[in-house]
Amino acid sequence: MKAEHINPFIRALINGFDTMLSCKVTRGEIHLKGDPQTKFEISGIIGLSGKAVGTVVVALSESVALKAASAMLMDEYTEINDDVVDAVGEMANIVAGAAKAELAEFDMSVSLPNVITGKGHDVRFPSNVTPLCVPFECPWGELAIEVGLAPAPAEAGSMATAGLA
């Protein structure tokens, strides 16, 4: 994927946190996924498919997940429960939904979010995909997004046409 394709996801995350949660997040540098990698406690993950296929991972430290869910659901959460899981899934949904609208040339639709919990979990991509990662900081702690996009299998011959290579 081209580095520019991650920009809509970055904007979607910053805007989502700002408008929905009144939380200012600051982005770090785009980098390739690799070790050493910060491990997060909870990750929202959602698939995209159309002329390109991909996934977006919104990875949150526990403190960010709890504060974000508390702000989103106007309640106070102190542990990861079903509500927090739903809030994290919804964040992944919002980021993917806003980004796909900007990436209209790929005509993608979003699937259903899943949320991964468990300290030390790692979300990995197929080795033929090069996911781009962006770390963020906010007053609640650290978070990151990881985005992998590839040409859709039927479109693999038109990789250049799809603008992915």
Place this chain on the structure above:
Amino acid sequence: MKAEHINPFIRALINGFDTMLSCKVTRGEIHLKGDPQTKFEISGIIGLSGKAVGTVVVALSESVALKAASAMLMDEYTEINDDVVDAVGEMANIVAGAAKAELAEFDMSVSLPNVITGKGHDVRFPSNVTPLCVPFECPWGELAIEVGLAPAPAEAGSMATAGLA
């Protein structure tokens, strides 16, 4: 989702293991996801979207992942590395691809697989989705699939038409 919608995924897993890996798997009972839940070491996860949206999780014990990757790639793997991760992602891809072909009425396309590693990880679904789980046994150990399907957001009004309710 209707219980019958999981059948194509069950058939796809059994056929995939049989034809690709020469491994006979035996299925257990379909059940709703809930505690206590067997935890698996590695999970392949892939999104589907179209007239319905959903995800398929293929969850494997470490021994099944290693033996399956060894059979698929004709090598011998003794630890979870990039090749094993790719093989598990490919399994999720194969199961989702074969099942979506049978569920033609939902006109779904598959996204990119992700693979979750880390002992004790849990793959959770949004609370408004009721994923169905099926455990399997094979000579290599235990595995399971979890499938959650929901009407696509734009199609939510035609849930009955889409055959999901």
